[in-house]
Amino acid sequence: SVKRSAADGLIYFLFDSAFELFFIGNNSALFIELQGLLERFCLNKACEFIAVDNIAQVILQDSFSKKTLNDVAEYFKIISLWADEDVRFAKKLTHIRNGIAHKN
Numbered sequence: 001s002v003k004r005s006a007a008d009g010l011i012y013f014l015f016d017s018a019f020e021l022f023f024i025g026n027n028s029a030l031f032i033e034l035q036g037l038l039e040r041f042c043l044n045k046a047c048e049f050i051a052v053d054n055i056a057q058v059i060l061q062d063s064f065s066k067k068t069l070n071d072v073a074e075y076f077k078i079i080s081l082w083a084d085e086d087v088r089f090a091k092k093l094t095h096i097r098n099g100i101a102h103k104n
Contacts, residue, residue, distance in 0.1 A: 028100045035097040038090075039069040046072050049079065069094045 014037060021030040043064050051057035064072075073090035076082035082090075 032097055032101055035069070035093055038093070039072070042069060042072045042076070042090075043067060046075050049081075 018030055018033045018037070021027075021033060044061070047057050047060040047064055051060050069090050073082060073087045077084070077087050
């Protein structure tokens, strides 16, 4: 279907590094890559949800540039997009990612 083809193209474009890391067995870097993709997607979507126009969206994206998945998870909970379980998952995922990235 058209949606499947669009999804395949998007996945190929966004996950090319992730696929390479998976196939060479570099699971630590793969975990960091996937968490980063999720974080960036959530930050972009949060700005889209909040913005009233394109100018506001640009300003929000600039102000959200230093935010993390932990921060955005709380925002998604406030607007009832995510449940407590989703927020816990995002925080655990970020905790594991930080442990790998900082070798803790």
